[in-house]
Amino acid sequence: MSVLKNFGLDAAWKWREKLCVSQQSEAYRVFYGPGEGAGDSRFFAIDRFADHYWITEWEGGGGTREEFKRHLIRFLKSQGAQSIVGLNRPEKGVAPESIAWEGVPPVGKIKIMEFGIPFWIQLTQTRHPGLFLDHAPLRAWLKAQMKGLRVLNTFSYTGSLSIAAGIGGASHVTTLDLSKTAIDWAKENWTLNQLAEDSGRFITGDVFDWLVRMKRQNETFDCIVLDPPSFSHGKKGNFSTLKDLEKLHGLAMDLLSSDGFLITSINSANIARKKYESDVFTAAKKRGMKFQIVRQIDLPETFPTELGEESDRYLKGWILRRLS
Numbered sequence: 221m222s223v224l225k226n227f228g229l230d231a232a233w234k235w236r237e238k239l240c241v242s243q244q245s246e247a248y249r250v251f252y253g254p255g256e257g258a259g260d261s262r263f264f265a266i267d268r269f270a271d272h273y274w275i276t277e278w279e280g281g282g283g284t285r286e287e288f289k290r291h292l293i294r295f296l297k298s299q300g301a302q303s304i305v306g307l308n309r310p311e312k313g314v315a316p317e318s319i320a321w322e323g324v325p326p327v328g329k330i331k332i333m334e335f336g337i338p339f340w341i342q343l344t345q346t347r348h349p350g351l352f353l354d355h356a357p358l359r360a361w362l363k364a365q366m367k368g369l370r371v372l373n374t375f376s377y378t379g380s381l382s383i384a385a386g387i388g389g390a391s392h393v394t395t396l397d398l399s400k401t402a403i404d405w406a407k408e409n410w411t412l413n414q415l416a417e418d419s420g421r422f423i424t425g426d427v428f429d430w431l432v433r434m435k436r437q438n439e440t441f442d443c444i445v446l447d448p449p450s451f452s453h454g455k456k457g458n459f460s461t462l463k464d465l466e467k468l469h470g471l472a473m474d475l476l477s478s479d480g481f482l483i484t485s486i487n488s489a490n491i492a493r494k495k496y497e498s499d500v501f502t503a504a505k506k507r508g509m510k511f512q513i514v515r516q517i518d519l520p521e522t523f524p525t526e527l528g529e530e531s532d533r534y535l536k537g538w539i540l541r542r543l544s
């Protein structure tokens with residue numbers, strides 16, 4: 221079979237088996253086209269949720285897109301797929317909701333196990349299934365390291381990082397997001413994991429408002445997670461990773477206990493690591509704080525990229541520890 225005919229799917233499937241991801245988790249990226257694809261398969265990604273699949277389709281490519289889609293459906297069905305949904309991601313503007321490509325996808329939320337932790341995910345009537353699979357290593361780290369700590373998870377979305385911290389034994393977790401839908405989902409994930417009601421606080425609100433409020437109330441945290449989107453329109457004005465990283469990190473540093481962890485992650489291909497590091501460093505310097513890099517956050521092995529193609533490596537960040 222030529223490279224173009226199999227589009228890289230067989231190799232990608234075998235790689236997940238070799239990584240043992242497929243044996244340990246129901247949720248993982250099966251195929252990251254920009255790094256693993258051949259021909260038009262480079263414009264697709266495949267995420268697995270048990271025997272249901274979520275396809276992300278980006279703009280671009282030539283005349284073999286439809287051929288690839290047919291191949292993809294055949295391939296996933298041969299691996300036991302029950303349903304496949306697709307989401308079209310336009311370069312500009314908001315994506316429409318996912319649509320069924322094959323089978324009858326489940327309606328409403330379904331429970332999925334990711335490395336032993338259950339999460340609610342949703343495949344239809346949504347633009348995102350509710351679990352960012354590229355953060356699986358960060359969830360594993362939080363599960364291992366948060367015992368006894370007070371955690372603040374900002375830009376929480378459905379709270380998966382809060383859940384990992386809670387499962388890891390955090391003494392208290394505050395989960396904060398602008399979207400009420402996301403916070404309600406995060407609460408459902410907290411309950412699903414049987415985490416104690418009084419060890420979780422859920423806030424629907426603007427990070428830029430709440431970080432200032434928390435400082436006024438002398439609140440401190442042993443671990444703060446910042447995972448902002450590239451742009452947002454919050455109640456306190458607009459945020460952009462290009463302009464506002466220093467301000468955001470400064471506000472979080474004001475709440476960090478000595479020896480505390482600051483976890484920072486962005487999903488912005490257009491920001492170089494150097495500029496990002498310099499913004500975080502400036503915020504720390506202005507406060508006379510020093511940080512140690514505990515770990516660099518990068519795309520995991522299930523999101524392979526080609527050497528020299530930095531723009532495909534959109535995820536970047538660090539787990540930092542404040543030096544007292």
Ligand SMILES: C[S@@+](CC[C@H](N)C(=O)[O-])C[C@H]1O[C@@H](n2cnc3c(N)ncnc32)[C@H](O)[C@@H]1O
Nearest residue numbers: 375376377397398399425426427447449452454
């Ligand atoms: C990239 S997602 C975060 C993913 C999350 N950390 C995870 O691992 O699942 C960004 C989230 O930031 C939220 N958001 C955007 N602007 C915000 C703001 N100003 N204050 C609070 N949350 C905001 C969005 O509602 C969205 O849920």
